[in-house]
Amino acid sequence: MEIMNIATCRVDFGNPTKGQEKAIIEILKMKNIAVVGLSPKPNRPSYDVAKFLLQNGYNIIPVRPAVKEIFGLKCYADLEKIDQPVDVVDVFRRSEYAEEIAKKAVKIGAKALWLQEGVVSEEAYKIASEAGLIVIMDYCLKKALIRYKDRLNG
Template structure:
């Protein structure tokens, strides 16, 4: 079952490094503003986007496989139909502990694969909204 309790969500925010698949370089888009908020809260945000060279002053890898540093959480800003492929890439890495699908993104079969591998999954929730709610 995907994470949905306050305590379980709070545990997710104990991690430090978040790779944001589909991160946008355009302010005003959720895929830019949410990761930027997380950066300002002290998280190490790694933007992942094959169509951008630099976001937040950082070089942008094309895919999770191209991220050279350790990742704790993968945050998805891609359509639901792409979640399965991104989950497969996340499960190929031993370092990723959490797959977080942003609001409106859901794939129950892919989520079950994450859980079956002993990792945590959150679906259809905004990281910024949940972080603010827990910090209040």
């Protein structure tokens, strides 16, 4: 399904516009999610979000240098090292790293770039959206799934 280039920007305090909602739902229908910056520590937000996604049927691809596995899944040092298709690149890194991650997301053929709460980069947005990726910025993927789960089958 083609979305009218809904590369979107920041979600306003968890109150997405109708266009942003369409983009969020489209992303939530994608199943292969590379989580960049996934921590092996259970008390970290990235761990909590990835675990929730796993429990809800998503294929999580951990991206974390110097870690061999998280949740029993192989960790990749870099997006470009992943040997399987990636639909969504979910970013748990500081904003200054988002631009480079966006370039790699485009290079590996991802369909969407999701920058978690607190991660904002106009440069990453521009790179990804100009390449045709759907972009969500400054919003939590777990919160989105909780909010829109009932709208994923339609």
